[in-house]
Amino acid sequence: MAIFRQLSLGMKAALAAGTVLVSIIVSRSYLAGSLELGAWRCLFRLQLALFANSLMLIGSLYIWRSTVSNLSHSPATESVCFKLWKMAVVTFLALAHSSFFTMLFLVAEEPYLFSLAAYSCLGAYIIMLFFLCTLSGMEQAFQFLAWRSGRVVGSLDKTRKLALRPALTVVVTAVLSVVGLLNAAQPPAVKTVEVPIHQLPPSMDNLKIALLSDIHLGPTVGRTKMEMFVRMVNVLEPDVTVIVGDLCDSEASTLRMAVAPLGQLHSRLGTYFVTGNHEYYTSDVSNWFALLESLDVKPLHNENVKISATRAQRGGGEDGDWICLAGVDDIEADSLHYSGHGMDLEKALGGCSPDHTTILLAHQPLAAKRALQARPDINLILSGHTHAGQIFPLNVAAYFLNPFFAGLYQVAQTTFVYKASQRTFKIDYSHNRFLKDGQPFRYISGSIHYFRVPRFYWKDRLLKMKMAGLNAIQTYVPWNFHEPQPGQYQFSEDHDVEHFIQLAHELGLLVILRPGPYICAEWDMGGLPAWLLEKESIVLRSSDPDYLAAVDKWLGVLLPKMKPLLYKNGGPIITVQVENEYGSYFTCDYDYLRFLQKLFRHYLGDDVLLFTTDGMFEKFMQCGALQGLYATVDFGSGINVTAAFQIQRKSEPKGPLINSEFYTGWLDHWGQPHSKAKTEVVASTLYDILSRGANVNMYMFIGGTNFAYWNGANMPYQAQPTSYDYDAPLSEAGDLTEKYFALRDVIKKFVKVPEGPIPPSTPKFAYGKVALKKLKTVEEALGILCPSGPIKSLYPLTFIQVKQYFGFVLYRTTLPQDCSNPTPLSSPFDGVHDRAYVAVDGVPQGILERNTVITLNITGKAGATLDLLVENMGRINYGRYINDFKGLISNLTLGSKILTNWMIFPLDMEDAVRSHLGDWDGHDSGCRDKACARSSSNYSLPAFYVGNFSIPSGIPDLPQDTFIHFPGWTKGQVWINGFNLGRYWPAQGPQMTLFVPQHILMTSAPNTVTVLELEHAPCGDNGLELCTVQFMDRPVIGASQTYSRLPPHVSVNQDS
Structure with missing residues (x-):
């Protein structure tokens, strides 16, 4: 006992820590089976807290001596400031010591003030201790070298020297702590890494795995952050999601609500989990396994699953077309003698053949090294643990203590190294170009509107664009397509813009986003929702308060969805347009543009490249441009390219030349000939643009279709047809055209285009004539159409x-x-x-x-x-x-x-056609109101006609795309299987057929064609005869015309 009294406080703390460590080992080895489970877990948490605090006490004594005790001989020690300083140091150390008790005993669903303060102090404690030790080591080394050289070392005044060290320590600690806190407050950056695995089955090529690690639900991370993580993962649309340990810092019962958002993860082939060291420090792992399984997250407890292209199962896919996904317990379970747990590689890989791709989940890189030594045939190991780059100085220690630190390593045959770095996209004004990750960059882009192309065909169209040599695509976001009713948002299926952008990313295409709020685009009301007009006096596209309030709310929904998809965050979006051709609008309201600029910056960040687009006239640039928004122009073929870019140079004397809309064709109107632009003229102008080093976006590269009622119109009133073919390089149906290959040949002169086969035009099928019978007139169906x-x-x-x-x-x-x-x-x-x-x-x-x-x-x-x-x-x-x-x-x-x-x-035509068609065969219209209960004997039109056709059997690859033709019909609307194809008007043209994409057709049942004829049907108006429509394997758009492109605000003389 006398010897113990003579020990310093530091030695006593070290002895205490050793004693607690021995008690942990003894209790793990000999008491785990005899104690009740709850009591045993409580004992271990208490031991862990005492052990950590005993070790910390050694460091705390050193900090106290360096920042307080060494100053005790100074005359200033009696001052109020020094007493306050001592209280601050005591409070700081007390909070740091309380962090482990907070983690082990005081965790809640969401972090609270005390837990955040305790962990912030713990981080500062580590930084301060490291700096003090480093500073002391440097002093000792300097004195030793001076002694060896026989030189006399001068010193500062003792009081000044004693005061300098704590002052410097506090400054450094404060700066690094603030940097760390700011880093922790940021959403995690998404990093995309391609891993070349040659054994991967062809059916699983481009398998996408989302990797989550070291979330540490507990004192600093709660349900709110977990919801954010889940949203970010779902945006990526992974095939598989894996969580490689350290998910939690407390018991499952305590964090049940915080972890619940994991149940919302959407991974086609499943979500999987392996333990990390913290699961064994702080909780009963079996409870976590049960909770995760209830959330449809599969723990891999030294086991594996066989994943095929369509499902995950224990037996594998058909014909061995599968991969083996295995997981091992964390190696810390061995050190802690955690009953029933420990790394068992042989068990985990049981049934995983070297002939198949094997992916192993192991929390610690040390476990990954052991696994590779035992089974070098493993193709990929996914780990976490190191927190690389998260906090200094622990990241330095992690680098030297782990065989793998961060990024992608390949350790057999050839070597691949992935180093995560900050992604940037900005303007180099001194050289009139873009810089992408610090390297010169020029985009060659094409416009595609996801809202005009069925989701079923997004990948096909994007891949064709890439094979043409494009490195980017451009798209609008129509507000009315996503918010058809106030506050009712649609972002699924064909409205899933996030999936569309992510799909472009997967194919290696960058994205130029044009979210409006006004987009023009020959789309109904320029993309603005019609419900804005409920306030009749509203001034659209201005600083009208009612309009700004609606815009603020909408962009507050859209832009946060876009933020994870920005290039700087690992996504493909490199630039974002503000408004659209605003210089052509009469209001010329700079306050409105400033409002939008501020809103975009608020949601996307100050470092995102924002731009505007206007016609190539100086007066348009004057009202459309704003400082802080990079001004670009638009023009088409046959234009003086030099003169057009000179207009841009008046607004942007320096920076890249950009044509944001290089018109490859033009739009149509009902009753006018189909517009065409000569291929050779378009190709020649594109060559002229690219030869100047300019960036270009081809509008449109594929036009698509105005399904349903979405077409726009121009003044004097001329409505656009259902087809938005645009005479683009890819036709409305996605077919390759002469113009496609001509423009590809031009692009090849400037950049290397992708090698390999170009996806062919989709096959078309002529299903022939379909007989339609008259069902009811609109008047007869009023009770159904307006219940x-x-x-x-x-x-x-x-x-x-x-x-x-x-x-x-x-x-x-x-x-x-x-x-x-x-x-x-x-x-x-x-x-x-x-x-x-x-x-x-x-x-x-x-x-x-x-x-x-x-x-x-x-x-x-x-x-x-x-x-x-x-x-x-x-x-x-x-x-x-x-x-x-x-x-x-x-x-x-x-x-x-x-x-x-x-x-x-x-x-309500849509609901009636989709839901109540079967109720229409009787004579009762369902009308119960005197206003509609009129004699209908004279009514013949407008009327509904319906017919059915079946897809032929015995022909491979059906159904296929087709085109519906209306010989003898006049004007109306058509639905197939309840899908609103759009308007037909062969009496006016130029469009004579409507595009029918294959995904709306059925092979398992007859397909229903519903026609609303408004004027005259070819089979008479008495309803006794059968009318016909015809399905063809080619479109008929009518007579064509050629023109030289002028901006949309200038009239065009069109010659037939």
Whole structure:
């Protein structure tokens, strides 16, 4: 006992730590089986806390001596400042010591102030101790070298010297601690690494594994962060997700709610877990296994699973087409004698043949080294543990103590080394170029709109674009496509923009994002949602408070989804456009642009490259450009390229030349010939652009389809058709064209294009003629189309006022006077938007049409029913008239009288066609309202026609794409199996056929074709004859024309 008293405090602390360590080993070896499980776990946690604090006490004594005791002889020790300093050091050390008790006994679902403070102090404690030891070692080394050389070492005044060390220590510790805290507050960066495994089965080529490690749920990480991690993983759409240990720092019962978000992980072939050292320090691992299995996360407890291209199972895939995914317990379980646990490589790899790909999950790199020594045939080992780069100085120790530190290593045959580095994309103004990761870069891009191409075909189209030599793609994000109703967001299936961008990333394509909020794009209302017009006085694309509030809310949903996909975060998005061609809009509101700039910076960061695009006229650049947004231009073929880029140089004297929209073709309008741009002219202009070192995006590289009602329109009112073929290098159906190969040949002159076969044009099939029978007229089906009955109003209401944003609305009133003689029905203020099919007591009278027919003579008796079926043909997408209200937007007159007392029927065509088609065969329309219970004997059109066809059997690779043709039909809408293909109008053209993608067709049952004919069917109007449509293996778009491209704000003289 006397000897113990004579020991220094440091020696006593070391002796205490050794004693606790011995007690841990003894209890693990001899008491684990005899103690009740709960008591045994509590004992171990207490031992672990005492052991850690005993070791820390040695360091705390050294810190105290260096920062307090050595100053005790100074005259300043009696000052209030010194007493406060001592209290601060005591508090700091007490919080640091409490961190282990917090981890082992005081964990909650979310971190709280005390736990965060304790762990922050623990990090600062480690930094401070390291710095003090380093400083002391340097002093001792300096003195030793001076003594060896026989030189006399000068010294500072003793008081100054004693004060300098703690002051310097505090400054260094504070700086490094703040850096560490800022680093910890950042979301994790996603790193993408390609691993070349030659044994991988062909069916599993491009297998994507998401690796999570060292999450450490507990004092500093809770449910909120776990939800963020899960969202980031799901954005990547991995085939397999693996969690390689140190998931938790406490018991499963305590962290049950914090870990619950793991149940939302979406991995096609499963999610798997192996233990880390912290699982054995802090919890009963069996409870964690049970909890994880309830969340559909499979623990690999020295075991493996066989994963095939379609499923994970214990037996493997068909014909041995599988990989072996194995997991071992952490090696710390051996050191701790944790009952039933320990690294057992032989058991874990049981059944994993050297002939198959083997992937091993092992938490510690030391375990990975042992595994490779025992089984060198393992193809890939995934580990964690080192926290590489997370906190200094532990990262230095981790580097020297572990055989692998960070990144990708290949240890057999050839050597691959992956070093994670900061990804950057910025402008080099001194050399007029982009820098990607510090290297000169030029993009050659093409536009593809994911909202115009079915998700089923995204990969096919993107791969064709890559094989043309493109290294980037450009896409818009239409607000109305994702928020069709206020607050109701759609980001799944064909709306899954995150998946589309990630798919481009997987194929090695960068992404230029154009999220608007206004996009033009010949899309309904330029991508702005129609419900914005519910406030009639709203000024769109301006600093109108109502508009800004809606934009703020929308971008607050969209941009956080885009942030993980930015290039700096491991994604493919290199630049982001703000607004679109704003210089062409009449408001010229710089406050609006500044608002958008601030919003984009807030959500995406100050280092993201934001840009604008405007037409190649100086006045457009003046209103469209803003300091802090890089200004680019757009122009098409046959243009003076030098003059066009000189316009950009007036806004951007330095920086890369960029044509953000190089037009490869042009859009169509109903009733006009199909637009075409000569291939040789487009190719020549592209060569001219690239030869100047400029960056270019080809608009469009594939146009796609305006399915359903999504087409836009221009003023004076001209609606665009369903096809958005655009005469692009890839056709509407994704077919390779002459223009595709011509542009590829140009690109080959400047960059190396990918080798290998180009994906072929998708096969098409002519399914032939399909007979359709007349089902019901719109009037007969009113009870189904408008089950809630009509809205009654003295005067007509617009589509917006009845919350019908697309499609059709039936307006009904009665004739207030006898019209035996033809009487003019007029819209004196051109208030029919866009096309009204007029009938009196079911007898068609004609059509009122926007800008064209505003007066129509009708006949009928007083009190007869006057119906106007009004079609929204697509909202204006460009210019000052985008506040495009639909329906009867002003009063109608009959003779000189204003018509009143309207019954207004918003028609839900989509729900009726998809859900209630089988109810239509009877004579009962379902109408229960006197307003619609009229005699329908005179009604013949508009009407629904329906027919079925089956995919032929015995022919391989069916179904295939096809085109539906409407010989003899006039105008209407068509659905196949409930999917709204869009509008047909062969009476006007140029589009005569509609593209039918194969994924909407069925082979297991007959396919249903539903046609709404608005004007005239080829089989008469009595419904007794059968009409036909025809499925063809080629499109018919009609007569074509050529032109020299001018900006969209300049009229084009088109010659047939």
